[in-house]
Amino acid sequence: MEIVYKHQMDWISHNEGDTAQLARVLARHLNPGDVICLYGTLGMGKSVFARALIRILADDPALEVPSPTFTLVQTYETGRGILWHFDLYRLRTPEEIYELGWEDALSDAITLVEWPERLEDFLPANRLDIHLSETPGGGRLLQIEARGDMKDRLSLPFSLDVSP
Numbered sequence: 001m002e003i004v005y006k007h008q009m010d011w012i013s014h015n016e017g018d019t020a021q022l023a024r025v026l027a028r029h030l031n032p033g034d035v036i037c038l039y040g041t042l043g044m045g046k047s048v049f050a051r052a053l054i055r056i057l058a059d060d061p062a063l064e065v066p067s068p069t070f071t072l073v074q075t076y077e078t079g080r081g082i083l084w085h086f087d088l089y090r091l092r093t094p095e096e097i098y099e100l101g102w103e104d105a106l107s108d109a110i111t112l113v114e115w116p117e118r119l120e121d122f123l124p125a126n127r128l129d130i131h132l133s134e135t136p137g138g139g140r141l142l143q144i145e146a147r148g149d150m151k152d153r154l155s156l157p158f159s160l161d162v163s164p
């Protein structure tokens, strides 16, 4: 068990199961109104993280979580209210986000965003950023940083128990 006191940390994930473990730890700290941004190039594991987090929050390990590649957004009922899952790869302009229910998502839902770079200036200041990249062994490095008011909340000590 590792106790983490910082608002920032690096996590090596060797496989999808490791990513699900991290999602489970972070899920404990999430409340309606929170935004999680998933950065990383094609195939870095953003959707794997999103799917794991949604299944945990919905308490349904078999829940279908397709990538909203063409609809750009999909909503889910979870134990902590509605969750909005955005995949903004095909967003044409940042302003277009307002046609997708963005304000409703931010006001009272947990919001997960793949390709947050597409939002440019509309990226919220209060958010949890997760940058995903490939490790030499074929796993993934997840660099996590809480920003704005998320920083104060996630600066509380929290434990990462990686045992099965």
Ligand SMILES: Nc1ncnc2c1ncn2[C@@H]1O[C@H](COP(=O)(O)OP(=O)(O)OP(=O)(O)O)[C@@H](O)[C@H]1O
Pocket: 013, 014, 015, 016, 018, 019, 040, 041, 042, 043, 044, 045, 046, 047, 048, 049, 067, 114, 138, 139, 140
């Ligand atoms: N932690 C991990 N370790 C090893 N492989 C992983 C890990 N996470 C994801 N992968 C693999 O990476 C591939 C792509 O994952 P995923 O679809 O989540 O990527 P993505 O970032 O959402 O890509 P895109 O931007 O194209 O949607 C999958 O085959 C998945 O098994």
Ligand SMILES: [Mg+2]
Pocket: 046, 047, 067, 087, 114
């Ligand atoms: Mg994806």
